[in-house]
Amino acid sequence: MNQPKRYLNIVSEMRDMIREQNILPGDRIPSERELAEKLAVGRSTIREALRSLELLGLIETRRGEGTFLADPRKHRLVELLATFILQDNKTLEDVRETMCIHETAAIQAICASDASKLPVWESLRDRLGGHEFIREDFVRELMVLSGNRLSLKIWFLLKQYGGNPYDGEVMPEERPLLKNILQAIEQQDAETAIRDFKAWSSVLIKGENEQWQ
Amino acid sequence: MNQPKRYLNIVSEMRDMIREQNILPGDRIPSERELAEKLAVGRSTIREALRSLELLGLIETRRGEGTFLADPRKHRLVELLATFILQDNKTLEDVRETMCIHETAAIQAICASDASKLPVWESLRDRLGGHEFIREDFVRELMVLSGNRLSLKIWFLLKQYGGNPYDGEVMPEERPLLKNILQAIEQQDAETAIRDFKAWSSVLIKGENEQWQ
């Protein structure tokens, strides 16, 4: 019978250990030799597990010093998978489509909710009028306003994974379109808002900086 | 000076090799010993790189057989993301709402596509008429028909974490409702289909087996 691989056990045991001993980002993890002895496996097995976690950016190792729990902001999962998978067009397509699913759902949710968020709303409109308005900020604001934090997180990760289509600054030509979207949302007209949003988004994806710089 | 780690070089060299030699999913990768010799490094270094890729689901290893390039559908993107996303804010409400987002998006996608999937369609309708039709099968079929594999994966995962609301068998009282949904989809009437679907789904969630056993 094919036994489960040990280094995978090590991975989960280490996760448990980190949780139980309340090891925080930046803290030191026991040395490879200690772990090997404690878990009763060879050092090479420990290393296979640690290298896997390191490639994911979950831990950092510094020769001569030790191994440390990494800052969660440094997790590398997304970039890594991207370098291997991005050639698969269907996958990239799926990612963007899934992003769009969450975006339109957010708009729908905002339109369906009672409009008690006016202060936030005004601020968004103001910034749209001002200078230096980043496209991504606009969409992210919508995701936040939807109130579904899980959806927001998924969207955020997909964005990194799929090559951010909302890179760059809002051009003057785009502003009327964005204003229309805001207005439609305020009038709780989800259909129009989504239609306009998709129009804006599809130009960004297809034309990739052709039409608007 | 701290030298760059070799196993990271190996990772990128392997990526290049896979690309240049046009190795396809399912194909065999040279053995660890071959790679070690070809790249002039120790076998353990090769293994650290391979184990990292394996944890990501990019390759599969089978003892006694060899190492193979994995099917892109087995990439662990979603599972790994889940360990980051779902560990803290596992609020049931967000999970279920996000599931619903993907479900309605699937219905929308099916309605928007050309209806060239009639055979699958007929089979679904037949099974709805028969006995022992599991609720989950119905929804999963919709997710599959949408054609977005990433969305399907996310949905599948959420289902596991959120307590499957589609547990159990379709009751006689539910069948007319499901038939309505199918019919609406066939007529590409997304609005009606989604409305009926939400009605069905919300009863399952709220009434949790009150109304229908």
Add this chain to the structure above:
DNA sequence: TTTTGAAAGTGGTCTGACCACTAATCCTTC
């Protein structure tokens, strides 16, 4: 022809040995 089993090849694991590097310590020197 079918069955068996030995051999070759593969991944999985362990051990022990170096190397390169860091940080703490001790010891000299001022």
Add this chain to the structure above:
DNA sequence: GAAGGATTAGTGGTCAGACCACTTTCAAAA
């Protein structure tokens, strides 16, 4: 006593070689 340099213990990085468990292959035996 203080400053600076050498020593040393501990760490990760790498390698080589040895088994083990497993799969496939293929030739010999039935």
